[in-house]
Amino acid sequence: MDGELPCTEVDGEVSSATEDLGGEVPCVETNTKEEAPCAESSVEGEMPGTDSDEEGEMPCAESDAKGEASCYESDGEEVPDTEIPPVSKKMSSISSPLRAIIRLRRQYRVQKKSRLHLELPREKSSELVHRRLLQRQLSLNRTSLYGPSMSFFNQTSFETSQYFTFDTSVEQCSMKKCRRKKNRRKSRIVLYPDKTKRYLPTEEKSKAKRCLLLLIVIIFFQILNAIENLDDNLQKYDLDGLEKTMHREVFGQKVAVESIMELLKDYLATHIHNKPLVISLNGPTGVGKSHVGWLLAKHFRSVMDNDFVLQYFVMHHCPNEVASLTCEIDLSKKISDMVTRAEIEEKIPLFILDEVELMSPVLLDTLSRFFEPNQTNEFLNAIYILISNIGGGEITKFVIQNASAEVLHQQRGLEELLSIIQPVLIDVHPLWKSADIIPFVLLEKSHVINCFLEEMRREGLYPDQKHIENLASQLSYYTTGDKQYSRMGCKQVVAKVNLL
Numbered sequence: 001m002d003g004e005l006p007c008t009e010v011d012g013e014v015s016s017a018t019e020d021l022g023g024e025v026p027c028v029e030t031n032t033k034e035e036a037p038c039a040e041s042s043v044e045g046e047m048p049g050t051d052s053d054e055e056g057e058m059p060c061a062e063s064d065a066k067g068e069a070s071c072y073e074s075d076g077e078e079v080p081d082t083e084i085p086p087v088s089k090k091m092s093s094i095s096s097p098l099r100a101i102i103r104l105r106r107q108y109r110v111q112k113k114s115r116l117h118l119e120l121p122r123e124k125s126s127e128l129v130h131r132r133l134l135q136r137q138l139s140l141n142r143t144s145l146y147g148p149s150m151s152f153f154n155q156t157s158f159e160t161s162q163y164f165t166f167d168t169s170v171e172q173c174s175m176k177k178c179r180r181k182k183n184r185r186k187s188r189i190v191l192y193p194d195k196t197k198r199y200l201p202t203e204e205k206s207k208a209k210r211c212l213l214l215l216i217v218i219i220f221f222q223i224l225n226a227i228e229n230l231d232d233n234l235q236k237y238d239l240d241g242l243e244k245t246m247h248r249e250v251f252g253q254k255v256a257v258e259s260i261m262e263l264l265k266d267y268l269a270t271h272i273h274n275k276p277l278v279i280s281l282n283g284p285t286g287v288g289k290s291h292v293g294w295l296l297a298k299h300f301r302s303v304m305d306n307d308f309v310l311q312y313f314v315m316h317h318c319p320n321e322v323a324s325l326t327c328e329i330d331l332s333k334k335i336s337d338m339v340t341r342a343e344i345e346e347k348i349p350l351f352i353l354d355e356v357e358l359m360s361p362v363l364l365d366t367l368s369r370f371f372e373p374n375q376t377n378e379f380l381n382a383i384y385i386l387i388s389n390i391g392g393g394e395i396t397k398f399v400i401q402n403a404s405a406e407v408l409h410q411q412r413g414l415e416e417l418l419s420i421i422q423p424v425l426i427d428v429h430p431l432w433k434s435a436d437i438i439p440f441v442l443l444e445k446s447h448v449i450n451c452f453l454e455e456m457r458r459e460g461l462y463p464d465q466k467h468i469e470n471l472a473s474q475l476s477y478y479t480t481g482d483k484q485y486s487r488m489g490c491k492q493v494v495a496k497v498n499l500l
């Protein structure tokens with residue numbers, strides 16, 4: 001008699017045992033639900049009802065006098081206690097060892113039942129099942145709201161636990177509770193949609209950023225290098241020295257000198273250009289245009305090789321008797337050779353073309369082709385100084401008219417003067433469209449005196465002030481208000497000094 005076996009098996013064994021004992025032993029456990037133990041009190045000659053009272057359970061009933069047990073059936077049918085007496089009579093005839101066995105067995109059953117009662121939950125099994133069903137239903141309803149993933153998740157758990165048993169085994173019950181708790185814990189895990197990231201994307205080191213930083217550094221160093229190169233170029237041509245010389249040796253042309261120096265500084269700052277620099281010095285005779293040309297040639301010959309400076313005098317290089325075609329070929333060859341050599345040595349050649357007003361239209365055409373921007377680099381890196389008295393009459397008129405306005409020595413006066421002489425120059429030849437025009441104004445008497453002083457110093461003569469003023473008074477002037485403008489500038493100064 002194994003007490004651990006299920007009740008039904010025990011029941012079977014007991015039934016067979018009782019049959020061996022004469023078939024009069026009532027069922028020990030007819031109920032597989034464990035609610036109704038069999039009544040064995042009849043073996044001891046006791047009323048079944050008394051046995052049941054001891055155990056606190058419904059008594060087991062014997063269905064007939066032959067000892068066929070009909071314990072508390074699952075269908076709830078009960079057998080009246082009044083039908084038991086015949087059985088008790090038969091049981092009383094059982095031998096004492098058998099009764100002892102039965103008694104022991106009954107005690108075992110009582111102990112087992114009492115233990116089960118202590119461990120069983122207080123609520124009835126039907127209520128427990130009902131509650132479980134309700135909880136499961138609520139859980140299903142809740143999870144169905146969380147989308148298809150959660151529904152699937154619970155569907156599987158539902159399928160695995162769709163059969164409910166009334167097994168109140170404590171171990172199974174505790175196991176199920178544990179599983180349910182685990183399932184609950186699992187069900188509380190938030191399931192994210194597949195396409196949603198659960199964490200911030202890790203920052204990957206971008207190669208583009210590195211390249212951008214590298215590019216910025218390169219550009220930064222290039223800018224630094226370019227600035228240094230700018231300074232290098234300005235130092236290479238010593239434009240500061242040239243500016244000082246110009247201001248010291250050219251009288252009465254402050255605005256013109258400043259304009260020339262500004263153009264030269266801008267152009268000579270770099271070696272790469274998209275067009276050559278063309279400066280046109282225009283003004284009346286003797287005001288210093290050729291003088292400036294000589295100063296520029298002297299300076300650039302000093303800072304560069306003599307081969308990169310060309311002074312071209314039309315009356316000298318292309319006199320009237322020389323055919324214009326020859327002059328054209330000669331000038332073109334000189335310019336081409338010089339720019340080619342200068343490009344090799346990364347120098348900017350200087351072409352000073354004086355007496356341009358005497359140039360033939362053919363030569364002007366030839367010259368203008370070198371001023372065009374659509375050429376090879378060596379022709380773009382060049383400076384042309386065009387010196388002529390074209391527009392001199394307009395400048396003289398403008399100066400005399402504005403003598404008292406003081407606009408002549410201001411940038412505003414220069415721009416106004418430009419608006420006057422530029423059409424005149426372009427009318428002579430279109431090449432002046434691509435030129436920066438620098439007007440040279442009339443020289444005042446004080447400027448002429450300075451020319452005498454400079455020329456006498458140059459000739460090594462003693463600069464007597466009274467003698468110089470006397471010489472200056474011998475020249476002719478435009479007189480307007482309190483100002484006198486020399487009609488020939490300083491052109492006659494050299495001749496006068498040579499007579500001393």
Ligand SMILES: Nc1ncnc2c1ncn2[C@@H]1O[C@H](COP(=O)(O)OP(=O)(O)OP(=O)(O)O)[C@@H](O)[C@H]1O
Nearest residue numbers: 249250251285286287288289290291389451490491
């Ligand atoms: N502004 C000036 N400052 C100093 N010297 C001057 C100035 N103008 C003229 N001279 C002196 O007069 C001389 C003649 O001047 P320059 O040849 O430059 O005149 P120009 O303007 O070229 O006239 P032209 O158009 O007739 O050639 C020069 O050699 C120079 O010594």
